[in-house]
Amino acid sequence: MTGKGIGQATIRDVAREADVSVASVSRVFNRLPNVRPELKERVEQAARKLNYVPHAGARNLSMARTGAIGVVLPDLHGEFFSEMLRGMEREAALRQRHLLLSNMHLDIGHGIEALRNMRGRVDGLIVMAPHMNLDDLFAHLPPSIPAVLLNCQDNGQGRPELRVDNVAGARAMVRHLVDCGRRAIVHIEGPAGNIEAADRSRGYAEAMEAAGLQPVILPGNFDEESGRRAVARLQADQIDVDAIFAANDMMAIGALVALRDMGVDVPGQVAVAGFDNIPLARLISPGLTTMAVDIADMGARGINRLVALIDGEAVPQMELRQPGLIIRTSSQLSAA
Amino acid sequence: MTGKGIGQATIRDVAREADVSVASVSRVFNRLPNVRPELKERVEQAARKLNYVPHAGARNLSMARTGAIGVVLPDLHGEFFSEMLRGMEREAALRQRHLLLSNMHLDIGHGIEALRNMRGRVDGLIVMAPHMNLDDLFAHLPPSIPAVLLNCQDNGQGRPELRVDNVAGARAMVRHLVDCGRRAIVHIEGPAGNIEAADRSRGYAEAMEAAGLQPVILPGNFDEESGRRAVARLQADQIDVDAIFAANDMMAIGALVALRDMGVDVPGQVAVAGFDNIPLARLISPGLTTMAVDIADMGARGINRLVALIDGEAVPQMELRQPGLIIRTSSQLSAA
């Protein structure tokens, strides 16, 4: 035996110490009403003496309920995910649930393994996987585990879903930029295969066409650095531009910083806009115009739905949330 | 019976289906070598047919090991915690561990309950509680559960600890500001009762005294708004100031924004400095001078230590990490 100590007291130890049955100890700890005060006192004393703490794992097994929720995210970089997690945590704490983190690093085989590992560990799953096909993902999972999907691609499993209307949001942003007098509006796209990126790109293209303007799309992958690179590319290729609409705020900020370094005036010469309204968007200078998705709230609602689902209540199959335009300095009217 | 479905297949179902014993099924799933290929094939086929996924909870109970690590944080606001969490997640994934989140909202009674709830759910704990007395916290917990403390107050429990040398960092920052020619250096403090805030405040006061300068301390509580308020207070009270050293970056940024709104030139009239080097510090304009703590790395090392501890290896009792000065535009030499 290692030096790990004598192991912790179990419910049977307490029962022996208090000279009662395990059932009684269980009743005391679960605050069931039908237990004589004198006996209750004896049990509590014994538990204190042995420094007994109930073993949650054993409890979970016998009750077939863990009180935990599995959160499967593609990544943890940036404020987007931390905001989402914050919202989830708030709601979960409110409902006496824990959050079990698991990120699936792009690779689907790994993702499936991650999901299977959750069985018996959590009561339900929140899955945010804008970058992968969910049919593949859920195919290897028993269908009875409750799950709520956040910003995922279409799925045939009929699971409840929360989504942001990215197409409409992107359209609205283009219209705003046009209203500000911009014409040469360039879009920096998100990573390939990401459904949110694709939707925003589509909204952009549609709105540009509707306005009779020529769409110009540069590649990106949602991080600051790719926003920077896009601007460098614009300069190198001498592309005419009076507005940049990035598919998310981090890229917009990268673009902003790059433009600042190049001495280009924002919004004087070029307007910049993003998407998500991460906390940073308000703090950066100039303030970043963006489409507000209440990220934390979305996470919270996801948890909310999932808990309802776990408790067997009916939940709406799908909710499409409309993002709202937040106008800040970075898209002020151009001198006209 | 509710409409929850017929429940999932268990190891016994698979055993029956494949006409073998549960032990054999277990051996197949745990990849033990001593099982005849033909039998292995039969088990795998049965498992596929029943869509069997092992129940992690049951496994954990019988092996007395969960593969999960409990992370107890005081809050989830702001980039500091999300960076820390990101670092932890990275390291945990590397070591095939899950993270179970739990934040203790300031209240110690609640905190104790949160810790107790972790027994049987996790193999060990990472505790970051700069704002509460750990003796109280751990007194109600069996001492045998492994735990690593991050930036905590002194504790008599002799648990491994990781800490940032906040006093030295604050001193270094004051010296830097003095070197830049600043004399009227005001400190915006963190919340009362927070050990990190107290240490930074102490470092500030010591360094000011050493430089023969008069310390001036304003209250704050680590959020942006309190940085803003401190600046308003400075203006209202007509306090003479040519540098503001906030106890963390978020307050420094609040101060920066407030000064910007007031038309005060940074760093021309007033230098601003923070502490932590959150990602935002680099992006804001002017760039924020700050003390760099590699937050994500610290989280990762915490996990690393904890895993070693769980595995019964020896780990150093305490590590004091030195933060590094990052000079950005917000503290450029004043015109002299």
Add this chain to the structure above:
DNA sequence: CGGTTTCTTGTAACCGGTTACAAGACGGCT
């Protein structure tokens, strides 16, 4: 061919709780 070793497989106890069920204690009633 019998004895020993090695490999495969199954039986049943165990992890630490919960809980259905039964039995005993007690009080109130006729």
Add this chain to the structure above:
DNA sequence: AGCCGTCTTGTAACCGGTTACAAGAAACCG
């Protein structure tokens, strides 16, 4: 006193895995 209902308490099965141990089969040996 006898009967019944209510309240308290204990016994033992169960949740779904792992694993010590034993037994049977196969291989190897002299």
